[in-house]
Amino acid sequence: MSVEQTAALAQEWQKVLEKTVGIIHEDAVKKWIAPMIPVALENKELILAVDTIFTKQYIEQRYLVLLGDAVQQALGAGYTFKIIVDPAIADAQKEPSAQKEAPAEKTETAEAEEESAPTQGSLPLASEGTHAPAPDDATTLNSKYTFDAFVMGRSNQFPYAMAKAVADAPGLPAHNPLFIYGGVGLGKTHLMHAVGHKILADHPEKRVLYIASMDFTNEFIRSIREKSMDAFREKYYNIDMLLIDDIQFFAGQEQTQTEFFQTFNKLRDSGKQIILTSDRQPQDVKDLEDRLISRFAGGAVVDIQPPEFETRVAILQKKAQTEQVDIPEDVVTYIASRVDSNIRELEGALTRLIKYASMMRMPIDETTCVAALGNYLHGEKGRRITMEMIERIVCTHFKVTSEDIRSTKRSNDIAYPRQIAMFLCHELTEVSWPTIGGFFNRDHSTVIHAHKKIQNLTESDGATKALIESLTIQIKGI
Numbered sequence: 447m448s449v450e451q452t453a454a455l456a457q458e459w460q461k462v463l464e465k466t467v468g469i470i471h472e473d474a475v476k477k478w479i480a481p482m483i484p485v486a487l488e489n490k491e492l493i494l495a496v497d498t499i500f501t502k503q504y505i506e507q508r509y510l511v512l513l514g515d516a517v518q519q520a521l522g523a524g525y526t527f528k529i530i531v532d533p534a535i536a537d538a539q540k541e542p543s544a545q546k547e548a549p550a551e552k553t554e555t556a557e558a559e560e561e562s563a564p565t566q567g568s569l570p571l572a573s574e575g576t577h578a579p580a581p582d583d584a585t586t587l588n589s590k591y592t593f594d595a596f597v598m599g600r601s602n603q604f605p606y607a608m609a610k611a612v613a614d615a616p617g618l619p620a621h622n623p624l625f626i627y628g629g630v631g632l633g634k635t636h637l638m639h640a641v642g643h644k645i646l647a648d649h650p651e652k653r654v655l656y657i658a659s660m661d662f663t664n665e666f667i668r669s670i671r672e673k674s675m676d677a678f679r680e681k682y683y684n685i686d687m688l689l690i691d692d693i694q695f696f697a698g699q700e701q702t703q704t705e706f707f708q709t710f711n712k713l714r715d716s717g718k719q720i721i722l723t724s725d726r727q728p729q730d731v732k733d734l735e736d737r738l739i740s741r742f743a744g745g746a747v748v749d750i751q752p753p754e755f756e757t758r759v760a761i762l763q764k765k766a767q768t769e770q771v772d773i774p775e776d777v778v779t780y781i782a783s784r785v786d787s788n789i790r791e792l793e794g795a796l797t798r799l800i801k802y803a804s805m806m807r808m809p810i811d812e813t814t815c816v817a818a819l820g821n822y823l824h825g826e827k828g829r830r831i832t833m834e835m836i837e838r839i840v841c842t843h844f845k846v847t848s849e850d851i852r853s854t855k856r857s858n859d860i861a862y863p864r865q866i867a868m869f870l871c872h873e874l875t876e877v878s879w880p881t882i883g884g885f886f887n888r889d890h891s892t893v894i895h896a897h898k899k900i901q902n903l904t905e906s907d908g909a910t911k912a913l914i915e916s917l918t919i920q921i922k923g924i
């Protein structure tokens with residue numbers, strides 16, 4: 447790729463990153479999204495490289511829809527992205543400062559750790575936020591994740607009650623550890639932070655530490671490398687409550703598991719509360735030592751289910767209240783009935799609607815909702831816009847027939863609707879130029895020409911721009 451192409455690609459990627467604001471939490475963007483390296487933009491597909499399969503899976507599991515949304519907002523309808531694993535590219539393009547952090551010389555232990563878990567060997571180093579907390583230091587907790595902000599419903603009633611019980615009486619053997627498991631984006635992290643906040647509110651002198659399991663692993667590896675295991679152990683053995691997130695990522699990390707086993711025993715034996723989260727129950731976590739499984743299952747194990755409709759509505763209302771925005775009931779219902787399995791995405795949909803309405807100066811109603819969330823919701827539901835749908839809406843608008851549009855007629859009253867339909871097919875579907883051409887009985891160069899013409903018109907002619915917007919809303923709302 448030429449220098450100019452690389453710069454252009456970087457610019458496109460920057461646009462996408464800017465669009466993530468308000469859609470994906472900024473910490474997650476910093477840690478997971480921004481470090482990806484854009485390597486190509488081909489056929490409306492942005493290719494992003496990461497260094498490990500683990501990173502790819504993590505991002506795809508959590509941010510597939512939200513990042514897809516940002517890509518479309520930044521680059522246009524129909525754009526998608528794909529993550530590839532290419533350590534060479536990812537390493538070569540890392541910032542010099544990041545490279546300095548990489549181990550100059552690995553100890554045998556660290557090497558063994560990395561070999562035993564190749565997918566996690568080169569994780570980003572533990573973030574600065576994971577330092578040992580001072581007694582009054584709550585910086586490792588997200589200030590928004592409190593019990594007050596948590597909406598309780600049938601799906602999360604039991605984990606909520608258990609979390610409250612732990613917050614009221616930490617360290618009781620019956621709920622130590624508290625193990626919360628469930629699908630992506632259902633509030634596991636939120637609940638564990640809520641316990642931490644409550645403990646700190648009641649006992650400001652307590653040391654509460656939240657850490658993601660992969661950060662624990664990285665910190666452990668770094669301590670071996672820097673021969674600072676004593677400091678590492680002193681930090682973990684002297685806390686009052688350990689909140690450790692996503693422990694499924696300990697899978698296969700033999701030495702980390704051994705170290706964590708010791709930490710776990712030390713804390714639990716001295717009555718210090720431990721809360722763990724995972725995407726599955728202890729016995730289903732792959733490549734986890736039996737002794738850890740039995741320790742993890744030795745307290746209270748609770749699962750958190752996807753929220754039912756009423757809870758989704760209540761979460762949206764609460765979020766709207768926090769943002770101080772009035773959202774009509776039918777709009778809340780519209781979103782809640784379409785995003786049903788992931789609260790992170792539910793919140794993302796609402797944020798996007800609010801941003802869109804404010805940017806376009808439109809009221810927050812169902813029409814705006816369809817325009818703002820059309821693709822997003824279709825993506826969630828797997829519904830696809832087809833060329834037939836587009837043709838039907840365009841024909842209805844111009845009062846022409848499908849036969850007219852596909853015919854050889856070249857008069858403007860037919861050619862213009864045809865060009866509009868071709869433009870929309872390219873913008874709103876994944877279909878290639880030749881296939882669009884075939885649908886309208888034209889070759890691909892005619893479609894490219896039509897697309898360019900309408901594109902230019904949307905920039906110079908307000909009526910065409912308005913028409914495209916209105917047809918897009920109708921098509922997405924089908």
Ligand SMILES: Nc1ncnc2c1ncn2[C@@H]1O[C@H](COP(=O)(O)OP(=O)(O)OP(=O)(O)O)[C@@H](O)[C@H]1O
Pocket residue numbers: 508591595596597598602628629630631632633634635636637692725761789790793
């Ligand atoms: N019951 C709830 N009430 C209000 N907000 C919630 C609730 N459940 C989840 N959320 C919000 O949804 C988002 C995702 O929640 P969280 O990060 O806790 O999920 P998770 O289960 O830990 O996901 P992951 O598996 O990806 O780590 C957060 O912004 C959180 O505040």
